Amino acid sequence: DTAVSQTPKYLVTQMGNDKSIKCEQNLGHDTMYWYKQDSKKFLKIMFSYNNKELIINETVPNRFSPKSPDKAHLNLHINSLELGDSAVYFCASSQRSPGTETQYFGPGTRLLVL
Amino acid sequence: DQQVKQNSPSLSVQEGRISILNCDYTNSMFDYFLWYKKYPAEGPTFLISISSIKDKNEDGRFTVFLNKSAKHLSLHIVPSQPGDSAVYFCAASVEGAQKLVFGQGTRLTINP
Numbered sequence: 001d002t003a004v005s006q007t008p009k010y011l012v013t014q015m016g017n018d019k020s021i022k023c024e025q026n027l028g029h030d031t032m033y034w035y036k037q038d039s040k041k042f043l044k045i046m047f048s049y050n051n052k053e054l055i056i057n058e059t060v061p062n063r064f065s066p067k068s069p070d071k072a073h074l075n076l077h078i079n080s081l082e083l084g085d086s087a088v089y090f091c092a093s094s095q096r097s098p099g100t101e102t103q104y105f106g107p108g109t110r111l112l113v114l
Numbered sequence: 115d116q117q118v119k120q121n122s123p124s125l126s127v128q129e130g131r132i133s134i135l136n137c138d139y140t141n142s143m144f145d146y147f148l149w150y151k152k153y154p155a156e157g158p159t160f161l162i163s164i165s166s167i168k169d170k171n172e173d174g175r176f177t178v179f180l181n182k183s184a185k186h187l188s189l190h191i192v193p194s195q196p197g198d199s200a201v202y203f204c205a206a207s208v209e210g211a212q213k214l215v216f217g218q219g220t221r222l223t224i225n226p
Contacts, residue, residue: 043216055212090157101146101207103214105157
């Protein structure tokens, strides 16, 4: 039973297309995240949602729109895909608790924009 | 502005010996630190963490040391095993900020 799952695992698409990546967690956590790992392998936060409310938006282009229908799901929709969007996108979740920020990650979605 | 740095992109260690991975940070507000392990084509897996009120945390073969004055932490793996071969990421956070800041990773290879 996977704790944090993402679909699809691989996504190859043309420039200009719109695509979505889905994330689900069954850990009962109240906070979910999207991270991007670029070609230089840096993992950087994009968004954070707590109880379906947007908490963090790290200067991500507005072509990226996260949607959280409930606490267990955080989807990422990307409009007008560009070559530079090619990366690995990781979803994560955590339980907001003072003194700890342990986040648990999904397997990643490898996006290639041609 | 890289607030968390892992200056060694790779490290090679003999099986059975100790592996020491290092991490430096610049933001003195960080109060929680974590190590993640990542295999190819998988997501980062949580390994061990330490709060800034401690200077050492141990879990089996893994020990994390924190030196706040030097803004430095390290992960010790002993004894190293072939299955430990992976990329190790150091991460840091400020309580309540709800985001992790990652280092760029160190690829650890354990040689038989």
